[in-house]
Amino acid sequence: MILMATGLVLAQVPAGVPFEAEKHPNPVITWVSEKDFKPVSFREAAVTVGFEVMGLSRDQAERTSVEIATPANARQRLRMVNEQFEVTFYPVMRQNYKLKSGKSFQLYTFRFPRALTSADVLNQAAFGRPPRGTVPRFGSLPLPDRIEIRDAPGLYFDEGKRRTIYWFELGASYSVTTEADKDELFRVLEDLL
Secondary structure: OHHHHHHHHHHOOOOOOOOOOOOOOOOOOOOOOHHHOEEOOHHHHHHHHOOOOOOOOOOOEEEEEEEEEOOOOOEEEEEEOOEEEEEEOOOEEEEEEEEOOOOEEEEEEEOOOEEOOOHHHHHHHHHOOOOOOOOOOOOOOOOOEEEEEOOEEEEEEEOOOOEEEEEEEOOEEEEEEEOOOHHHHHHHHOOOO
């Protein structure tokens, strides 16, 4: 189990299928699709993901809904970097907010998928050159910047009109997708409680 914990810190990218913009909520969360999210109460969502969940204060945004997406197949066999392995995926909680600026802000909370492989394989699948005939982990998106987010290693994707970040904090994985610009995104992140 110590090797697993080390892998979480080093891997940064959870196991997942290649990103498809028209199907997946963001480049990191690819084991559920947009259509899988269903409205639930905040309490039910927090119990389902199994973590104390962070959120934004009313000073920054208004929460418009809370949703849960459960993977159709929690256990899957994936092939990455010419290695096949089993992965256990967990439900994803999404909190939808409208920022004071009027921009959308989706906060995702989830348990890091348990992959029976090494951090090196996950990193190679995400950042290495994909083998011929395979789709890269982030699909057609450029590779993300590796930056510090809330004092933790993280990833930053800038798709022009949309930004996505990912980091691991307090035993949970978090991702944000927003229309807000980079400055507003990082200012609002400091408000997460």
